[in-house]
Amino acid sequence: xxxxxDHLFPGMLMLLGIVFILTAARTGSAxxxxxxxxxxxxxxxxxEVAFDHALHADYAACSECHHHTTGEAPSDPVCAACHQAGxxxxxxxxxxxxxxxxxAVELIEQKANSTRYHIDIVGLQGxxxxxxxxxxxxxxxxxxxxxxxQSQP
Amino acid sequence: MNGPLSRRNFLRTGxxxxxxTLIGTHAEKTAARDFEGYHQSKGVLVDLxxxxxxxxxxxxxxxxxxxxxxxxxxxxxxxxxxxxxGQPRRPDDRAYTVVNRYxxxxxxxxxxxxxxxxxxxxxxxxxxxxxxxxxxxxxxxVIYDAxxxxxxxxxxxxxxxSIPAFKYSSAFEPRIMKCIFCYDTRLVNGLPPAxxxxxxxxxxxxxxxxxxxxxxxxxxxxRPNRYVDHVYGEHEAGxxxxxxxxxxxxxxxxxxxxxxxxxxxTYVKDFLAIVPMVLTIWPALFAGFHLLASREQKTIETNHAxxxxxxxxxGQ
Numbered sequence: 001x002x003x004x005x006d007h008l009f010p011g012m013l014m015l016l017g018i019v020f021i022l023t024a025a026r027t028g029s030a031x032x033x034x035x036x037x038x039x040x041x042x043x044x045x046x047x048e049v050a051f052d053h054a055l056h057a058d059y060a061a062c063s064e065c066h067h068h069t070t071g072e073a074p075s076d077p078v079c080a081a082c083h084q085a086g087x088x089x090x091x092x093x094x095x096x097x098x099x100x101x102x103x104a105v106e107l108i109e110q111k112a113n114s115t116r117y118h119i120d121i122v123g124l125q126g127x128x129x130x131x132x133x134x135x136x137x138x139x140x141x142x143x144x145x146x147x148x149x150q151s152q153p
Numbered sequence: 154m155n156g157p158l159s160r161r162n163f164l165r166t167g168x169x170x171x172x173x174t175l176i177g178t179h180a181e182k183t184a185a186r187d188f189e190g191y192h193q194s195k196g197v198l199v200d201l202x203x204x205x206x207x208x209x210x211x212x213x214x215x216x217x218x219x220x221x222x223x224x225x226x227x228x229x230x231x232x233x234x235x236x237x238x239g240q241p242r243r244p245d246d247r248a249y250t251v252v253n254r255y256x257x258x259x260x261x262x263x264x265x266x267x268x269x270x271x272x273x274x275x276x277x278x279x280x281x282x283x284x285x286x287x288x289x290x291x292x293x294x295v296i297y298d299a300x301x302x303x304x305x306x307x308x309x310x311x312x313x314x315s316i317p318a319f320k321y322s323s324a325f326e327p328r329i330m331k332c333i334f335c336y337d338t339r340l341v342n343g344l345p346p347a348x349x350x351x352x353x354x355x356x357x358x359x360x361x362x363x364x365x366x367x368x369x370x371x372x373x374x375x376r377p378n379r380y381v382d383h384v385y386g387e388h389e390a391g392x393x394x395x396x397x398x399x400x401x402x403x404x405x406x407x408x409x410x411x412x413x414x415x416x417x418x419t420y421v422k423d424f425l426a427i428v429p430m431v432l433t434i435w436p437a438l439f440a441g442f443h444l445l446a447s448r449e450q451k452t453i454e455t456n457h458a459x460x461x462x463x464x465x466x467x468g469q
Contacts (some may be wrong), residue, residue, distance in 0.1 A: 126355025
């Protein structure tokens with residue numbers, strides 16, 4: 001009997017050690033900004049969105065969300081017609097190109113006189129929901145209005 | 154030979170001038186028909202393929218316009234059920250905008266459509282109103298002065314989209330109610346209406362109507378499989394400030410495709426043109442009828458008399 005216990009003890013220690021290392025590794029990755037992001041740039045009707053970037057990067061190609069801006073070729077065939085190759089942008093943050101106030105007076109004037117091809121860039125609120133919701137609906141992620149963010153009083 | 158003063162040309166020009174004078178009023182009407190709205194007037198492009206039926210726009214409108222609280226919450230999907238007459242909801246004095254749900258064979262998921270005043274370029278309600286309660290502002294909104302309104306409800310009948318509603322709560326103070334494009338609180342300050350700002354998927358795009366048409370055509374051109382090739386409101390009712398893109402034929406989601414392509418105002422003008430005609434021509438016309446009729450009567454009488462004469466003569 002005693003002999004058996006002597007064998008068990010180091011085994012349990014090893015198990016504890018492994019569990020500890022695993023937990024530490026998880027907390028470490030969760031606090032790394034590029035794996036886990038708090039999206040909180042918009043209004044105050046809803047709270048911030050805890051976005052698990054690493055989880056999503058597992059599910060989808062970068063170009064599903066970032067267009068061709070991370071250097072990948074675009075996955076949307078409509079965009080691929082003109083942007084065949086990836087073209088890394090200085091900043092891949094959605095807000096660089098998708099304005100928080102898309103209907104500001106200056107932007108509306110700019111659009112009216114614009115000779116740019118892209119006169120139809122959605123605002124940040126639209127960019128997030130069009131992108132996130134369309135995929136969640138298609139392959140099963142949260143779609144309820146309080147699934148990703150809590151209502152603020 | 155080809156002198157400009159040849160007798161024939163002279164006559165032709167003279168005749169043309171004469172005709173032009175005669176139909177002068179008609180030329181003006183045509184000009185009014187071509188009115189494209191104020192330069193830089195604003196509008197909203199509604200992309201039904203993006204609408205998820207969350208009713209955030211309804212909630213935002215209710216708050217912005219200080220309307221009474223809804224019977225059930227804005228997250229209650231039971232409002233999408235048809236009423237006992239099989240009709241979907243309509244905007245009324247308690248809700249200037251409503252979102253309805255449509256099941257069609259063209260899509261494997263339900264579709265949604267937001268309804269509110271379309272802010273026509275040449276509003277029929279404005280033309281129909283006897284007391285000039287309505288105004289079309291340069292920004293594109295069709296607004297009204299409730300203090301002037303006498304409650305005749307002509308606008309309700311005139312509107313091709315059946316939008317104006319009446320608040321019946323007070324019999325002595327009838328009050329017209331409809332979407333005003335958030336004119337006084339937002340549009341005058343260059344801000345988009347509350348519903349647009351609230352829409353999470355940017356199914357509502359605010360901007361200059363001309364730009365919106367360009368954007369609409371671009372979306373259709375880039376994704377012909379996603380959209381039907383029609384921007385509802387570009388020509389309907391003579392053009393409206395609110396424009397609609399759809400993934401299924403528009404009439405499948407409740408749009409009235411029989412709305413005339415000319416502004417309703419044209420018909421009203423045509424009708425008004427008849428009024429002086431009635432006053433000037435009808436007296437003469439009826440005098441003529443009367444003369445003819447009485448002459449006929451006389452002829453009949455004389456005929457009768459002569460017949461009797463002949464009868465008498467044959468009877469002899």
